[in-house]
Amino acid sequence: MRHICLYFQVHQPFRLRIYRFFDIEESHDYYHELNNRVLMQRIARKCYLPMNTLLKKLITKHTPKRFSVAFSISGMALEQMQLYAPEVLESFQDLHATGGVELIGETYAHSLASLKSEAEFRRQVALHTETLKKLFSAQPTTFRNTELVFFDKLAQWVSDMGYTAILAEGTDTLLGWRSPNYLYTSTAAPKLRVLLRNYQFSDDIAFRFSNQAWPEWPLTADKFAVWLNQLPENEILVNLFMDYETFGEHQWPETGIFEFFEAWVDKMLQNRDVRYVTPQVVMADHEPVGEVEAPKPLSWADSERDLTAWLGNDMQQDAFESLYALEPLIQKLPIQKYPDLHRDWLRLQTSDHFYYMCTKFFSDGDVHKYFNPYDNPYEAYVTYMNVLSDFRQRVETALTKAE
Amino acid sequence: MKVLMLGWEFPPRIAGGLGVACYGLVKGLTHHGINVTFVMPLRSGQEPTNTYRLLGANEIDIPADYTRTTTFWKQVRFYGVETYLGPYLEQLERPTLTFHAAPEPVSETTSGTLRLFFSGKYGKDLLEEVYRYAYAVSFLAQKEEFDIIHAHDWLTYLGGIALKRLTGKPLVVHIHATEYDRSGENPNPIIRDIEAQGFAEADLIIAVSFYTRAIVVEKYGIPPEKVWAIHNAVLPKDRQPITRPRRRRKVVTFLGRVTYQKGPEYFVEAAARLAPKVPEAHFVVAGTGDKLRAIIQRVAELRLGSRFSFTGFLPPTEVENLFDLSDVYVMPSVSEPFGISALEALRAGVPVIVSKQSGVAEVLRYAPKVDFWDVDRLADLIYGVIKYPAITSFFRKFAQDELAQLQWEKSSNRVIEAYKTLHL
Numbered sequence: 001m002r003h004i005c006l007y008f009q010v011h012q013p014f015r016l017r018i019y020r021f022f023d024i025e026e027s028h029d030y031y032h033e034l035n036n037r038v039l040m041q042r043i044a045r046k047c048y049l050p051m052n053t054l055l056k057k058l059i060t061k062h063t064p065k066r067f068s069v070a071f072s073i074s075g076m077a078l079e080q081m082q083l084y085a086p087e088v089l090e091s092f093q094d095l096h097a098t099g100g101v102e103l104i105g106e107t108y109a110h111s112l113a114s115l116k117s118e119a120e121f122r123r124q125v126a127l128h129t130e131t132l133k134k135l136f137s138a139q140p141t142t143f144r145n146t147e148l149v150f151f152d153k154l155a156q157w158v159s160d161m162g163y164t165a166i167l168a169e170g171t172d173t174l175l176g177w178r179s180p181n182y183l184y185t186s187t188a189a190p191k192l193r194v195l196l197r198n199y200q201f202s203d204d205i206a207f208r209f210s211n212q213a214w215p216e217w218p219l220t221a222d223k224f225a226v227w228l229n230q231l232p233e234n235e236i237l238v239n240l241f242m243d244y245e246t247f248g249e250h251q252w253p254e255t256g257i258f259e260f261f262e263a264w265v266d267k268m269l270q271n272r273d274v275r276y277v278t279p280q281v282v283m284a285d286h287e288p289v290g291e292v293e294a295p296k297p298l299s300w301a302d303s304e305r306d307l308t309a310w311l312g313n314d315m316q317q318d319a320f321e322s323l324y325a326l327e328p329l330i331q332k333l334p335i336q337k338y339p340d341l342h343r344d345w346l347r348l349q350t351s352d353h354f355y356y357m358c359t360k361f362f363s364d365g366d367v368h369k370y371f372n373p374y375d376n377p378y379e380a381y382v383t384y385m386n387v388l389s390d391f392r393q394r395v396e397t398a399l400t401k402a403e
Numbered sequence: 404m405k406v407l408m409l410g411w412e413f414p415p416r417i418a419g420g421l422g423v424a425c426y427g428l429v430k431g432l433t434h435h436g437i438n439v440t441f442v443m444p445l446r447s448g449q450e451p452t453n454t455y456r457l458l459g460a461n462e463i464d465i466p467a468d469y470t471r472t473t474t475f476w477k478q479v480r481f482y483g484v485e486t487y488l489g490p491y492l493e494q495l496e497r498p499t500l501t502f503h504a505a506p507e508p509v510s511e512t513t514s515g516t517l518r519l520f521f522s523g524k525y526g527k528d529l530l531e532e533v534y535r536y537a538y539a540v541s542f543l544a545q546k547e548e549f550d551i552i553h554a555h556d557w558l559t560y561l562g563g564i565a566l567k568r569l570t571g572k573p574l575v576v577h578i579h580a581t582e583y584d585r586s587g588e589n590p591n592p593i594i595r596d597i598e599a600q601g602f603a604e605a606d607l608i609i610a611v612s613f614y615t616r617a618i619v620v621e622k623y624g625i626p627p628e629k630v631w632a633i634h635n636a637v638l639p640k641d642r643q644p645i646t647r648p649r650r651r652r653k654v655v656t657f658l659g660r661v662t663y664q665k666g667p668e669y670f671v672e673a674a675a676r677l678a679p680k681v682p683e684a685h686f687v688v689a690g691t692g693d694k695l696r697a698i699i700q701r702v703a704e705l706r707l708g709s710r711f712s713f714t715g716f717l718p719p720t721e722v723e724n725l726f727d728l729s730d731v732y733v734m735p736s737v738s739e740p741f742g743i744s745a746l747e748a749l750r751a752g753v754p755v756i757v758s759k760q761s762g763v764a765e766v767l768r769y770a771p772k773v774d775f776w777d778v779d780r781l782a783d784l785i786y787g788v789i790k791y792p793a794i795t796s797f798f799r800k801f802a803q804d805e806l807a808q809l810q811w812e813k814s815s816n817r818v819i820e821a822y823k824t825l826h827l
Binding site for chain 2: 024315392
């Protein structure tokens with residue numbers, strides 16, 4: 001028996017417009033409406049809609065329950081679907097209705113709140129759950145944190161909130177000599193199951209698929225199936241986690257990514273012992289073989305698997321600290337009375353804003369430049385801080401009025 | 404009296420105070436009946452029209468047999484070295500530059516004469532453009548009638564020298580900023596040499612302040628009696644400042660090229676001292692330059708990003724908008740020959756704090772002044788202006804009186820006095 005667990009991340013940030021000093025206190029319109037709309041519609045056309053169609057085909061074809069997948073769709077992506085591409089939301093709802101999809105919980109804003117504020121983290125997780133209930137009638141029981149950030153305290157909070165499983169990066173730091181191809185639990189929260197990303201195989205698809213400089217290029221369905229089948233027999237679980245935009249956007253349709261995916265799934269499923277399952281099925285079918293411990297936060301990014309892509313330099317840390325300095329103020333303002341402030345509070349927390357300020361251009365820069373609306377990290381920082389200045393003014397004004 | 408004036412900037416095509424000062428001076432001279440022809444690299448076509456004449460060097464006809472006239476080049480020193488023109492570069496990068504000897508004409512007119520290309524920018528081929536400009540204006544020797552050649556800053560000195568040698572007419576060189584102001588104790592040797600040559604060959608030198616006059620005398624060894632200090636002035640405002648809405652936020656503004664000369668780092672360090680004590684203070688850095696990234700880094704390091712705004716380069720109308728939003732204007736220049744933007748800020752009703760190492764400090768007796776390096780004192784003064792409205796209104800009132808005295812008509816009168824000593 002072999003289980004393949006596919007999980008796809010769907011997320012789009014609300015990108016900021018070039019918000020200048022002169023706009024502070026003059027305009028509270030922070031977002032690049034046109035850019036966000038055009039990008040959402042383009043990604044919908046190139047990725048979300050065709051890939052959803054393909055997944056539905058595979059789910060229906062390989063019954064009963066031999067092919068299912070997991071998604072995490074951030075609140076930011078859901079909002080933008082509703083605003084700019086309602087057909088995409090319908091398409092996801094339709095896909096979910098097949099019964100072959102597990103929806104995973106995350107922070108609504110796709111934020112790094114867990115690193116700064118437990119309270120804000122819990123609020124956003126609750127908000128995301130509420131949204132999934134409303135839009136999909138789903139109750140998530142698996143959790144993934146933004147950029148797969150994982151640490152012991154987080155495991156405790158998540159377990160405490162009723163989640164039974166969490167996704168994390170299968171880093172060497174976490175595993176040591178051990179393989180990611182088993183189920184684990186968290187030392188800090190023994191009831192919580194930990195599914196670890198097999199970064200080798202995941203990145204073969206997500207990053208290397210169309211890289212002609214890669215010795216294994218071109219990656220064919222047969223070759224990839226052989227690799228997976230060559231795993232030792234007792235390694236019964238392979239977790240392939242990646243951005244959903246891999247299909248059709250990061251890897252263009254011309255690379256053959258869609259054909260590859262379909263052929264690979266069909267190929268794997270020719271073997272009656274293979275199933276594509278979701279985290280909750282993994283939970284039910286497997287016993288954990290060991291524990292993982294993460295006193296310090298780990299992520300899935302870059303070669304270091306740490307947080308330096310978001311909080312590595314002074315600009316990022318300054319922006320991050322300035323943002324969360326507002327949390328106690330915001331929380332004094334009731335959401336019903338100040339919906340706009342709460343909306344912006346969430347949108348400004350999205351991790352992408354900090355990613356754009358990253359100065360690690362030389363090693364992982366290629367990935368960082370993708371979808372980055374700014375010419376350089378300085379511009380990203382200056383724009384963000386201008387927006388934050390205006391936002392702070394609004395919060396302070398609202399507070400003065402409220403008091 | 405006819406003046407052939409050589410300059411690099413004229414509104415609206417300006418990068419800083421140089422163009423503003425040239426405009427004011429030309430208007431002032433014209434007001435007194437002086438006939439001025441102003442030659443710049445190229446005209447944008449949007450310059451304010453008036454009684455003076457504007458000419459682009461790209462419009463100067465060069466005879467087709469120009470190679471025979473290149474005897475000019477034998478008289479002007481030549482540089483074929485690689486150099487870098489940091490303070491002038493618009494880009495943050497610092498490319499090197501190779502100067503080639505003979506300027507190539509780029510277009511031919513219907514009458515068979517040739518013309519040269521000019522970008523009018525401070526690009527990486529600035530030095531080449533400086534030579535092309537000198538070459539082109541030398542052809543005005545036969546064509547134009549004038550009594551005096553008046554050249555502004557090193558960019559046009561070679562042209563002025565060429566014209567003087569070809570016509571024997573007196574040369575006045577105007578110094579708005581020396582290479583020592585821009586680069587401190589490590590001047591670009593090529594620019595410094597051009598300046599020194601201009602000062603040596605000039606019949607008279609006009610410095611924009613006593614501060615600058617002292618630099619010309621001390622650093623270039625020029626006899627003091629040859630150097631006049633004539634302060635810049637400010638044109639009356641052509642627009643009313645908007646009525647400021649009462650804001651809680653207090654805006655402290657730095658405006659200028661973000662370079663060594665302008666002292667942006669002292670502004671940031673003063674802000675670091677003020678920020679914790681004055682939560683309503685917001686700091687604006689308007690301008691760009693080779694120090695911008697380092698300044699942004701420093702602000703982030705100090706965790707002051709939420710208290711700062713960086714606007715990049717601002718065109719004149721946006722400068723006025725910025726003044727409308729500003730509560731205090733700070734000019735912490737390390738070495739500022741004049742600092743016309745301080746007068747512009749005052750004209751817009753913004754209190755100013757200027758460094759003692761600036762020419763404008765000589766004319767603003769009532770404005771608070773500080774040594775550029777004394778960031779504690781600077782923070783202290785900014786605090787006073789923000790916190791104590793009485794100080795602001797005091798400064799404002801007296802500064803406005805002083806400002807009223809600083810008219811281009813007066814400054815140009817002094818320039819005319821200087822011209823008259825040339826015994827035309």
